[in-house]
Amino acid sequence: MECIAPRLPIAAAPDSRGDAARCSACAMQKICIPKNGDSSTLISIEAIIRRARSLRRGQYLYGAGHTLHYLFAVRSGAVKTIMRTSDGREQIVGIYGPGDTLGLDGLATGQHALDAVATDESSICLIPYDMFRQLCHDVPAVQHRLTEIMGQQVIRDANLKMLSSMQPMEARVVAFLIELSQLNVRRGFSPREFNIGMTRAEIGNYLGTTLETVCRVMSALSRDRVIEVQGKRVRVLDFDSLRARLDSSSTRTSTANLTPRPGTLDRVSQKQPQTRSKRQIRDYALEQSPFG
Amino acid sequence: MECIAPRLPIAAAPDSRGDAARCSACAMQKICIPKNGDSSTLISIEAIIRRARSLRRGQYLYGAGHTLHYLFAVRSGAVKTIMRTSDGREQIVGIYGPGDTLGLDGLATGQHALDAVATDESSICLIPYDMFRQLCHDVPAVQHRLTEIMGQQVIRDANLKMLSSMQPMEARVVAFLIELSQLNVRRGFSPREFNIGMTRAEIGNYLGTTLETVCRVMSALSRDRVIEVQGKRVRVLDFDSLRARLDSSSTRTSTANLTPRPGTLDRVSQKQPQTRSKRQIRDYALEQSPFG
DNA sequence: CGAGGGATTGAATGGAGTCAATACACGTGG
DNA sequence: CCACGTGTATTGACTCCATTCAATCCCTCG
Numbered sequence A, B: 001m002e003c004i005a006p007r008l009p010i011a012a013a014p015d016s017r018g019d020a021a022r023c024s025a026c027a028m029q030k031i032c033i034p035k036n037g038d039s040s041t042l043i044s045i046e047a048i049i050r051r052a053r054s055l056r057r058g059q060y061l062y063g064a065g066h067t068l069h070y071l072f073a074v075r076s077g078a079v080k081t082i083m084r085t086s087d088g089r090e091q092i093v094g095i096y097g098p099g100d101t102l103g104l105d106g107l108a109t110g111q112h113a114l115d116a117v118a119t120d121e122s123s124i125c126l127i128p129y130d131m132f133r134q135l136c137h138d139v140p141a142v143q144h145r146l147t148e149i150m151g152q153q154v155i156r157d158a159n160l161k162m163l164s165s166m167q168p169m170e171a172r173v174v175a176f177l178i179e180l181s182q183l184n185v186r187r188g189f190s191p192r193e194f195n196i197g198m199t200r201a202e203i204g205n206y207l208g209t210t211l212e213t214v215c216r217v218m219s220a221l222s223r224d225r226v227i228e229v230q231g232k233r234v235r236v237l238d239f240d241s242l243r244a245r246l247d248s249s250s251t252r253t254s255t256a257n258l259t260p261r262p263g264t265l266d267r268v269s270q271k272q273p274q275t276r277s278k279r280q281i282r283d284y285a286l287e288q289s290p291f292g
Numbered sequence C: 001c002g003a004g005g006g007a008t009t010g011a012a013t014g015g016a017g018t019c020a021a022t023a024c025a026c027g028t029g030g
Numbered sequence D: 001c002c003a004c005g006t007g008t009a010t011t012g013a014c015t016c017c018a019t020t021c022a023a024t025c026c027c028t029c030g
Helices: A039-048 A129-138 A140-163 A169-186 A200-207 A211-223 A239-247 B039-048 B129-138 B140-163 B169-186 B200-207 B211-223 B239-247
Strands: A050-055 A059-062 A070-076 A079-084 A090-096 A115-118 A122-128 A193-195 A227-230 A233-236 B050-055 B059-062 B070-076 B079-084 B090-096 B115-118 B122-128 B193-195 B227-230 B233-236
Touching: A039 A129, A039 A140, A070 A129, A079 B140, A090 A140, A090 A200, A090 B140, A122 A129, A129 A140, A129 B140, A140 A169, A140 B079, A140 B090, A140 B129, A140 B140, A169 A193, A169 A200, A169 A211, A169 A233, A169 A239, A200 A211, A211 A227, B039 B129, B039 B140, B070 B129, B090 B140, B090 B200, B122 B129, B129 B140, B140 B169, B169 B193, B169 B200, B169 B211, B169 B233, B169 B239, B200 B211, B211 B227
Parallel strands: none
Antiparallel strands: A050 A122, A059 A115, A070 A122, A079 A090, A079 A115, A193 A233, A227 A233, B050 B122, B059 B115, B070 B122, B079 B090, B079 B115, B193 B233, B227 B233
């Protein structure tokens, strides 16, 4: 099996001359490196990170069951993480672009739980995990950054769950496009133009629908002059219209309020004088106010 | 707003006499505490954990925007984490039962990104985050455990994504039931009988469908003598039938192979002699074999 | 230039959402 | 103790949106 990077212990990679990364010159630096660390922090990180390797579309970064040897940072391109059903079909469970960190699925057991595959030509930095762990121990700022990254992953996953639960399929695709746009911004690029680093089939899989539906929605958006599409290249023409299509035709799957809303009393609930409303206000278990 | 636990700095809670937890006596110990730590580790953890507080159904543990003051460990009951759409509808993004850890959504920014609400009467341990962080720094085993927990969360989220992408709605509900059963085992209880700590509406929301559909599927399973249902109490009668309903009627959303399958060559791919197949075998970027 | 993978569009079927009525369980107050 | 009310669960009937199946187009690469 082919590889772009060395197995541990390090074997010389074909295109490898001096294996250290040049983080100080990397555009993704702001995302990868702890902000609050001093210059020595950056240096110590640079010392262990292996410079970027390039992947072709379809190449595996790691597979479920592999020992966790590296964490990965995407420099450019796009990578998906996938899970397989018993009967072999795949489900995409995460997508990663420039500045994102991969491999966290291996932290629990030391073995990766997912497959990671490039969906596009990509460039990836390797972070040997044992060295990184040592660094975490020595440099609190690095440990803190790792914690941050894991915390971000959790939030990301929550957002994904939200996204792929949206009611009409149109809303899902729209939410997906908005998400991509926002990610693009976070990476310092334009919110109005970007490319989806994957096929329609992959988008469909990711969003829990079919490639045809994705196509139809994007065609419709294109016809209505909300976006322009050419293959994987997307340009947003009208953000307001785009956002408008999120709520419109909101079905009722998430019925009324499963849970009482934020702050103050409900009009209805006036009929209970001092025995604090049992359900009409948020019932906090801790003595702190929101945003406290 | 009412609370079961003190705001920092600690205020006396009504039912609080001596605030330390008794982890050494807790059934969830094996799940909460680092395995590889010595007895002093357990003691130092016990020293900072506040003993369990009880929550009524609907009570908030924390809300999006709150400062991260505690991590939480579920002792008994059930808690959901939710996100809200711009127009106020809620989406359940996670469910947590005995032995699970909550609050990780606050690690990235120091503010919680989600709401956490009890879906059932629950008992929750509080772990003051600043002290815990200090402990992480002092005791590597604790840091390691935190990393493990975060890693598990990532895997959990991936599983959830998988689960709620299943094709026929029946499969989703079935997968959900199996999941619950497995969790129950992990907690040392029976795989055959358990209670779903939430309403049909919440299940529907969680699975991305409606409460009616959930009802119908469970009725059907019940009619076919695969499970027995009484309200939130479920008893599995026939695990094989249950699992059988996962793949059956597998639609094709995740079309053929988006990505080439595991190991060996495809029959088709024989027609490329030595120029290593470009797509018919897994194309590993790293020089390690699966499960290496 | 031909082959193959990806994207697009059409037409038909069916599954799941929607609306609505009813049953059930629980806690409250008369 | 029972009537009542609210929240939850169950079941039915109808409609429609998304999946399916299928045909065509486009682009890239050998």
